Structure formats: structure tokens, C-alpha cells
Amino acid sequence: MSSQRTTWFKSSYSGQNGECIEVRRRTAGIDVRDSKDQPGPVVAVGAVAWRSFLAGVE
Structure with a gap:
């Protein structure tokens, strides 16, 4: 696993219900x-x- 990491973020589409995932x-x-x-x-x-997943949900 790479040691180069960025910060965690949530989608701008995330609601305020607390049921979110974060991505880095x-x-x-x-x-x-x-x-x-x-x-x-x-x-x-x-x-x-990840690209395959995104292509499937767009």
C-alpha cells in the first residue's frame, strides 16, 4: 500500500443523515x-x- 495519502473527504451529494462513507x-x-x-x-x-465501480453507478 502506498504511503502517499491525501485527506479524507465525503461526496458533495452526502446528506445530513450521517449515513456516509469517506474516500481518500x-x-x-x-x-x-x-x-x-x-x-x-x-x-x-x-x-x-474504482473506475469500473464509478462507470457502473453513473
């Missing part, structure tokens, strides 16, 4: 976490898989 970009892809459990688990997703 890294060189080889992104990390995803539950905004309500910030010290909890992080899912690392490779760049190709």
Missing part, C-alpha cells in the same frame, strides 16, 4: 471508510476497480 485518494487507488467509525476498518480499492 492514493497513488494506486482509493481507500473507503465509514464516516461514523473513522478509526475502524478501511477498504483499499485499486484504481482499475
